[in-house]
Structure formats: structure tokens, C-alpha cells
Amino acid sequence: MAVNMSEQKTDVPYGTLDLLILKTLDTMGPMHGYRIARRIEQVAENLVRLNQGSIYPALIRLEEQGWIRTKWGTSETGRKVKFYSLTRAGAKQLGVEVANWERATALVARFLGAES
Amino acid sequence: MKLRLAAARLRALFRKRRLDGELEGEILGHLEMAELDGMAAGLSAEEARREARRRFGGIEHMKEDHRDQRSVRWMENLLRDVRYGMASLARNPGFAAVTIGLLALGIGANTAMFSIVDAVLLKPLPFPEPERMVRVWEDPPGGRNGTTTLTFLDWKRQSDTFEALSVECPTRAALTTDGYPVRASGKLVSADYFQVFGVKPQIGRTFAPGEDQPGAAPVVVLSHAFWQTQFAGDPDVLKRDLVLDGEPHRIIGVLPAGSFDRDEAAYWKPMIFAPDQLNRGQHWLSPIGRLRAGVSLAQARARMTALRASLKDVIYQKDWGFAVDPFAEMLVGDTLRRSIYLAFGAVLMVLLIACANVANMVLAKGATRQKEMALRAALGAGRGRLIGQLLAESLVLCVLGGVAGIAAAYLILHAAAPLLAASLPFTADLSLDLRVLGFAALAVMAVLILTGLLPSLQTSFGRLSSALNQAARGSSSSSAAIRRTIVIGEVAASVVLICGAALLFKSLAKLQQVDVGVRIDHVITMSADLPSAAYPSPESAARFYQAVVQRLEAVPGVERASVSQGLPLQGVQWGEYMTLPGVKDFILVRLKLVDAGYFGTLQIPLDSGRGIEDRDRAGSPPVVVINRELARDLSGKFEMSNPVGRTVSIDVPGYGPIPESRTKLEIVGVIRNERTAGLEAPPELVAYIPLAQAPRQDIKLVVRTRNEPAGAVSGIREAVRQIDPHLPLGDLLTMEQVKEQSVLWAKQPTWVLGAFAGVAALMAALGLYGVLAHAVTQQRREIGIRMALGAQQGDVVARTLRSAVSMLVMGLAVGLAGAFALTRALKSLLFEVSALDPVALAVACVLMTAIGGLAAWIPANRAARVDPMTVLRNEG
Numbered sequence A: 001m002a003v004n005m006s007e008q009k010t011d012v013p014y015g016t017l018d019l020l021i022l023k024t025l026d027t028m029g030p031m032h033g034y035r036i037a038r039r040i041e042q043v044a045e046n047l048v049r050l051n052q053g054s055i056y057p058a059l060i061r062l063e064e065q066g067w068i069r070t071k072w073g074t075s076e077t078g079r080k081v082k083f084y085s086l087t088r089a090g091a092k093q094l095g096v097e098v099a100n101w102e103r104a105t106a107l108v109a110r111f112l113g114a115e116s
Numbered sequence B: 001m002k003l004r005l006a007a008a009r010l011r012a013l014f015r016k017r018r019l020d021g022e023l024e025g026e027i028l029g030h031l032e033m034a035e036l037d038g039m040a041a042g043l044s045a046e047e048a049r050r051e052a053r054r055r056f057g058g059i060e061h062m063k064e065d066h067r068d069q070r071s072v073r074w075m076e077n078l079l080r081d082v083r084y085g086m087a088s089l090a091r092n093p094g095f096a097a098v099t100i101g102l103l104a105l106g107i108g109a110n111t112a113m114f115s116i117v118d119a120v121l122l123k124p125l126p127f128p129e130p131e132r133m134v135r136v137w138e139d140p141p142g143g144r145n146g147t148t149t150l151t152f153l154d155w156k157r158q159s160d161t162f163e164a165l166s167v168e169c170p171t172r173a174a175l176t177t178d179g180y181p182v183r184a185s186g187k188l189v190s191a192d193y194f195q196v197f198g199v200k201p202q203i204g205r206t207f208a209p210g211e212d213q214p215g216a217a218p219v220v221v222l223s224h225a226f227w228q229t230q231f232a233g234d235p236d237v238l239k240r241d242l243v244l245d246g247e248p249h250r251i252i253g254v255l256p257a258g259s260f261d262r263d264e265a266a267y268w269k270p271m272i273f274a275p276d277q278l279n280r281g282q283h284w285l286s287p288i289g290r291l292r293a294g295v296s297l298a299q300a301r302a303r304m305t306a307l308r309a310s311l312k313d314v315i316y317q318k319d320w321g322f323a324v325d326p327f328a329e330m331l332v333g334d335t336l337r338r339s340i341y342l343a344f345g346a347v348l349m350v351l352l353i354a355c356a357n358v359a360n361m362v363l364a365k366g367a368t369r370q371k372e373m374a375l376r377a378a379l380g381a382g383r384g385r386l387i388g389q390l391l392a393e394s395l396v397l398c399v400l401g402g403v404a405g406i407a408a409a410y411l412i413l414h415a416a417a418p419l420l421a422a423s424l425p426f427t428a429d430l431s432l433d434l435r436v437l438g439f440a441a442l443a444v445m446a447v448l449i450l451t452g453l454l455p456s457l458q459t460s461f462g463r464l465s466s467a468l469n470q471a472a473r474g475s476s477s478s479s480a481a482i483r484r485t486i487v488i489g490e491v492a493a494s495v496v497l498i499c500g501a502a503l504l505f506k507s508l509a510k511l512q513q514v515d516v517g518v519r520i521d522h523v524i525t526m527s528a529d530l531p532s533a534a535y536p537s538p539e540s541a542a543r544f545y546q547a548v549v550q551r552l553e554a555v556p557g558v559e560r561a562s563v564s565q566g567l568p569l570q571g572v573q574w575g576e577y578m579t580l581p582g583v584k585d586f587i588l589v590r591l592k593l594v595d596a597g598y599f600g601t602l603q604i605p606l607d608s609g610r611g612i613e614d615r616d617r618a619g620s621p622p623v624v625v626i627n628r629e630l631a632r633d634l635s636g637k638f639e640m641s642n643p644v645g646r647t648v649s650i651d652v653p654g655y656g657p658i659p660e661s662r663t664k665l666e667i668v669g670v671i672r673n674e675r676t677a678g679l680e681a682p683p684e685l686v687a688y689i690p691l692a693q694a695p696r697q698d699i700k701l702v703v704r705t706r707n708e709p710a711g712a713v714s715g716i717r718e719a720v721r722q723i724d725p726h727l728p729l730g731d732l733l734t735m736e737q738v739k740e741q742s743v744l745w746a747k748q749p750t751w752v753l754g755a756f757a758g759v760a761a762l763m764a765a766l767g768l769y770g771v772l773a774h775a776v777t778q779q780r781r782e783i784g785i786r787m788a789l790g791a792q793q794g795d796v797v798a799r800t801l802r803s804a805v806s807m808l809v810m811g812l813a814v815g816l817a818g819a820f821a822l823t824r825a826l827k828s829l830l831f832e833v834s835a836l837d838p839v840a841l842a843v844a845c846v847l848m849t850a851i852g853g854l855a856a857w858i859p860a861n862r863a864a865r866v867d868p869m870t871v872l873r874n875e876g
Helices: A017-028 A033-043 A052-065 A086-113 B002-014 B016-040 B045-056 B059-070 B075-091 B094-120 B151-155 B193-197 B224-231 B296-311 B325-333 B332-368 B370-378 B384-424 B434-461 B464-468 B478-514 B540-554 B598-602 B629-636 B710-721 B736-742 B746-779 B780-788 B795-830 B838-864 B868-875
Strands: A066-072 A079-086 B132-138 B164-168 B170-175 B183-191 B221-223 B239-242 B247-254 B267-270 B287-289 B321-326 B525-529 B558-563 B572-580 B586-594 B606-609 B623-627 B649-650 B662-672 B686-690 B698-703 B730-734
Touching: A017 A033, A017 A052, A017 A066, A017 A079, A017 A086, A033 A079, A033 B016, A033 B059, A033 B247, A052 A066, A052 A086, A052 B016, A052 B059, A079 B016, B002 B045, B016 B045, B016 B059, B016 B698, B045 B059, B045 B164, B075 B384, B075 B586, B094 B384, B094 B434, B094 B746, B132 B325, B132 B384, B151 B164, B151 B296, B164 B193, B170 B221, B170 B239, B170 B478, B170 B525, B183 B525, B193 B287, B221 B224, B296 B321, B321 B325, B321 B586, B332 B384, B332 B434, B332 B478, B332 B623, B332 B795, B370 B384, B384 B434, B384 B649, B384 B746, B478 B746, B478 B838, B525 B736, B540 B558, B540 B698, B540 B710, B558 B586, B558 B598, B558 B710, B586 B629, B598 B698, B629 B686, B629 B730, B649 B686, B698 B710, B698 B838, B710 B730, B730 B736, B730 B868, B736 B746, B746 B780, B746 B795, B746 B838, B780 B795, B780 B868
Parallel strands: B183 B267, B221 B247, B586 B686, B623 B662
Antiparallel strands: A066 A079, B132 B287, B132 B321, B164 B287, B170 B183, B221 B267, B239 B247, B525 B698, B525 B730, B558 B698, B572 B586, B572 B649, B606 B662, B623 B686, B649 B662
16 A cells, blocks of 8 residues: 555644744745745645644744744735744754654555555 | 743743734734735635635634643643632632631741741751750769869860860849949850850950969950940940959950840850869859760760769769760750640641631632532533632632731741740740741641642532532532531630640649748849959858848838848759768758848748847857758658757858858757749758858848838839949849749740630631531521421521530530540649649530530521521522
């Protein structure tokens, strides 16, 4: 059995939103919430169903951990919004999360391989 | 990382509003940008708006998530509960005032009492390494005794055992200031005295080695308090002299503020032994010492025992050993220790009763709130949250009660400290320090558990669904049963306290009824100390006695006057062996030195022979008058049926430093017993020796006045001043006050326990009242129906009273059982009263019943006034 790659949209896999946000900020540099959400949707090519609002609780969680920091800036519409950027600790954490993710997928892949 | 998280969340807690605003802005920005993108992709403005919202997801849900993410949930709940609790208390100010008052009283009294317990019994002495401080004694079979100068000097040479060893003798001297001379207390000590305590002076120095040797210049060290009062804290005091009995003493140092300020002594000066004092006859010194570091008490004792063996040829009392005791143990007597434990136990009981009362009120409140709780539970509040809410309310109560209690403790200590000072050791510092505040915090926590947790468990664990149905009707029966049990417990605890107080009061009454053996009304007494410089010889002192009595008896309003060493009830300083010629056996007698006017002034009647008369002066044949007790002992021991005319030998004390000398005395009379020790002590064997034949420097003036003694004081002072303008008088006390002082040990615990028992009884009555009043309120409907069906007012009253009586009777039974078990602890404080004295216990029961009955009468009366029509109309 292969991972379902059909046209059907799936939710963002549990626990990966943090990783997606960190990776986005790592690649794209400082950006505000809407752009982060859009970027994740674009990269996922509309494969995942993302409630854009759900990134805000995730952002505050990451900020509390000290992995991202915020700065006030102005949006394209001229409104004062927060711009999020990766901290050094965040960059390190990204490495950790990527490694975790790879380990986890490798493990799952191995199980699935053994079963089939 | 954890810490950072906690900090971030705490910060968030206090910036809730701002953070919410920021989030709002971000959401709006997000939606606007999404709309712009949508329109750029060709959607209409309306479509773009809808699409943006759809893709964002539930806004409110997200906000809630966001808040959860950043906040400390339980803390917000707690703050909300506390706010709610305060609001709920504010709605019910009567309840709040009563509970906070009860808790403040309980916690305050306990905190104050703990401060005393801590200062007297728990805290180490306020000196460095206090466990090294010891008292050293000679140890005759009958108990500890002072030592002689030469033996003390032998001890002092044991420098491998003692780092410092010092004598400590109270002394008094006249301070020469303008006007009347002032009497100041001080201490004569060895040069290393302050090393024993490890006390460093605040300014100047303490005594140097050698300053207690003959020929040293006179120096003194001042207490901090004396420096403040007498020298106004003059920083240049070291350049000044303190003039004692006319002799200037150079001030070399001032002690730091603290323990020594609570001591009577204002100054310390070196004790320089006179050649006459270098003997092994006078046991007059009680040394204190500091063990050398590393020397244990057991080692010190062993070395002293060895030393005693090596001195067996010079110390003739074969069975007297040497004893070393920890200094701390000697500071607190058994009676004081017992009294303090007793008072602390009683006050703990008061706190428990206060808690019971508050718990009871919380329960009653909980019962009426059953419906609210049930509703909240039905709406989904977890049991933990409900308990949390009730606990938060109790927390508010307890914290407020605790704060008020600490304030109360401060006031109590402030008021009590001066009254207790004389009964407590000088090292006891009664203050609200951190330890005491810690105790108060512990008490608050215990109270919180007792008054909050238990009732809230009870309230929330009741079946909530059924509560919804029946809460509007009468109270739930399990809660009522618990409340009745609590009241029974309160009554029982109060009964125990009242029984204890009743026993102590009866004992005190008995003690005060003891016949002193002298007429104590209209007698005023004073102390004086004749300085050696002005009164160098026994003759000079004897001349003073005669002159002063003559002058005093000429003062208007004075009936008789006399001079003596010591007063009734204050104990007799001298104990000596009385022997009969040719008989080996001896009797240990108390030796009292009195002048010819003593028996007359105090109106002690003669049994036989004559009293002491003016003809018994220096040079005339030495005589002695004995008391009835001694006469009885003589007849029992030596079959001496009529002691008058017989000759006995006694060591008679010498004048000043002159040691006592064996003297043959003729017994010339027998007088009735006076109480020489306390009222509680049986009459002692006393021999009275004419003061003129054995003059003393430390004397008492005893004056019988015709009218109120206070009116004669100025005349008496003036009379003494005419004889010796430099002689100050001290300890101005009527004999009635002397008697009061002698029963203080019994009086203080009695009144303290009495006060606690009174408070406990009132609290128990309040509890009883509360339960009955609550029951009556809850049962108004039932009572109304009964009355509508023909019940008489009397029946209704009887029903309520029956309930009260059942609680009272159970409480009395349990309380009496408790009293039987506990009053034994009082035994050592009781005088001629059994710990199970039936009268006292009966009085206690009657008192409790009366107070309880009064408390029950009010709600019973209210029940009788229920108007059936009103009740049925309201609730039908």
C-alpha cells in the first residue's frame, strides 16, 4: 500500500505544522502570517487542507519556545502586522525536527515495507 | 526553556487585553490580504471576502486556541475564583466578618502563643554555640547548691575544660544624680563573663584579664538600654564615669541591644574577692561557664568528678559532688515549661474550635448553594473545578483571617510582653520574626484544609442531580449530621478547656486563702543596700537600723516599722545546720535575720517565751527565736518538749565579706509560723536571729501604716533621706503586692486558660446557635405546617431545644471523658485540688450548659414565632 497521493485533500499531518512553518521561514526569510499560510499552501500545491487561522496558535507556540521572533511591519494593505523570522535556536530546532521527521518516516516506511 | 515558557505565560496573563488586540489586528490584516489576492485572481469583492473567511477557518475557535496556547489556565481559573470568592463574600458581609473574625482570633492567639513557645522553649539561646554554655554547681544529696570561693577558683583553673568560667552575683548601688538617689541593679562578674556568652561590646571593650584582681581600677560595662536611658546614647560615653555609691567607675564598654536589655542588670562590674571570702565555708557562688570547643558535656562531667576526688581532703562535705548542667535547661523552670505547654495546647484547641465553626458556616452556606453547584455541574463544570471554586473562597477567607490574625498577634504580644517579662527568662525575645510568621502561614494552611477542603468535598460530592430537585426544600441530611457532629466536637473541646480552667481557678482560690501567718494589710516594704564605704562595720549598720526605725515610727500615719533581711513569702536566703551540744544529729534550718520590731509589725504572735527585743544587741548574749514548725521538729527529733531556754549552735553569717561563724545561741521564744517560701510550700523550719547581732547590708524596711500605705510613702522616703541622703530605696511593694507576686506562677496560667476556655465556650455556643438557626430557617415550611395542623408554640420550642440538648449532652459526655484523660497534665499546677475535683468539673458542665442553653434559646424562640400563613403562602 502506498501513501495516498490522490487528488483528495488531506489535513496537515499531525504535529508537522511547526516544522512547515520553521522550514518556510528558513527558506523565505521574515514574513507575516498570511504569507506563511499561503506559502505552505503553494508548496503543498493545494494537496493539504489548511485552516489558515490555525497557524496563529502555532506561531505563538513557536515564539514562546524562542524559535521565532516577531517584529512589527506593514502589510501590502498598509496595516500594521507582525513579521515572523527564525531565531538561531529556531534554525537549530529546524534541524532537529527535520531529523526527527526523517527518522519517523524512515521507520514507518520500514514497517510498511516489512508488512507488504 | 521551561522557565522562559513560564515567564512568557505569566507575562501573557497580565497582558491579556493587549495580546487579544494584537491578535485581532493580525486576523484583520490576514483577511484583507487574502481578499486582495482573491480579487487579483478575478473574484468579485464579495466572493473574495467569503473565500478569505472560508480558508481562514473558525475565527473564534482559533482565538480560543491562541489564548490557551499562551496562558496559564489554572492560574486564570484561580484568579477568577478568587475574584468570585471575594465578590461572594462581599455580598454576604456578615458571614465574612464573623468567619474572618473567628479565624483572626484563632490564628492570632496561636501565633502569639507560638512566639512565646519559640522564644522560651524552641529557639536556641541568642548566643554563639549556646550548647557549650553550662552552669556548674556543687551537688549535695538534696539538689544543686552554690559553691565556695576557693572551690570556684579550683574549677576556674580547669582551663582544658572551660574556655571561660564566671561568677554572677546580683548587686545594687546608688546612682548619684541630682535629687533623690536612684537604686540601680547590676551584676558582679568575673573578667571572662562576656566570653561565656560570646558577646562582643557595641562600643569600647569588655573586661580584660586581671581586671577582677585586687587593686584593679574600678570599671563598668553598661547595658545598651541603660546607655540609652542614663546617658542618652552618648557616643563619647567611654570618656565618662558611672558613679556607684559615690565611687566613680570608668565606663569601658556598652553591650549591643538585645537579650541583656531584658535582664534586670544595667551595669556589670568585676567581682574582686576579699581575703575574707577566700574560704570553703560560704556556698555563695553559682558560676556559669563556656566549655572549650570539642569538650562534650559528658567529658566535662567526668573531669569535674575526677577533680572532686582530688579535692576530697579540703572539701569536708563527703557526699557533695560537682555537677555540670546545660545553661539553657536551667533558664526555664518546670512550672513555666508546663504552663507554656498547657497554654499552647489550650490555644490550639481554640483554633480547632474556630476552624470547626468556620467549617460549619461554610457547610451551611454550601448546603444553601447545593442548587447553584448542581446547576454548574450539570452545565459541565468538572468536580475539580467546583472544589477549586469553593477552596478559592476559603482561601480568601483564610488569607484575610491570617493577615488579621498576625495583626492580632502583634497586638497581643505588645500587650502581654510587659506582663510576662518577669516570668520569662531574659533570653526570650517575644517578637513576630520569620519563624513565627512561618508558623502563622502553616496555621493558615492547616485552617484552609480544615475549613475549605473538607466542606467543599462534602458539598460537591453530594449527589448533584438529586440536589437539583430537592435543594429548594430542607437541607440535605448528611450535611446536617456532619454539622451536628462538628458542634458536638466543639462543645466537647470547650468542656475540656472549661474543666481545666475551673480546676485551676479553684486551686488559685485555695492558694490565695492560705494563711500567710502575718497580717498583710496596711504594710509597705522597701529594699535598701547599705554600701560598704558608708557602712564599713556591723556597728555602723546596726546604728542605721535603730535610727531609721525611730525616725520612721515618728512619721505621721506610721504605726510600726522594722528592718529585716527578707520578707514573708519571698524565700529565706540562708540555710544552716542547727546542732545541739553533745548531739551528733543536726537539723537544716532557714535563718532569718530580723530586728526587734519585725514580729510586732507583721503581727506574728508568740507561742511561748519572748520575741526579739532591743536588748538583743551586739555584745549581749546571742539569742534565737524559733518558729512553731521548728519547735515541733525539735521535740520530735530530740524530744525537746520545751525548747525555750535551751542552747543550740548555728553558723551565723558575718557582715560584708566576713564568713559565717559557729555561734552558741539561746532559744528565747517560739512564734507562730509565717509562710516564708511560697503559699504553696509547707511551713519551713525557721530560726530568727536578731539583726543587731548579725547585721546585713541587704535589708528590707517593713512599715505598718494606719491608713492606705501609699499615703505614707513620701513621709517614709523623707525619713530615710534624713538619716542617709545617699541611700536609695527600691522594690516599693505593699505586702498585698508581695503576696500577689508569690502566686503569679499560678495566676498567669489560670487566667490564660480561663480566657481561652471562655473564648472556646463562646465559639461553641456560636456553633450551636448557627446549626439550630440554620435548621430553623430550613424547616420553616415544616414548622409552619405543624403549627397549621395544631402544634403549639411550646411544642415547636421544645423540638428545637431538644435538638440543642442532645448536642449539648453528647458534647458534655465526650468533653468530660476528655477532661478525665487530660486534666492529669494539670496535676503539677494544682494546689490542694484533685485533677478530678467533682465540684470544679460540675461547675464546668453547668457553665457550658448555661451558655449552650442561651445560644439555643434564640433560634428556638424564632421557630416559635414562625407564622404558618406566611410560610405556606410563600412556599406553597
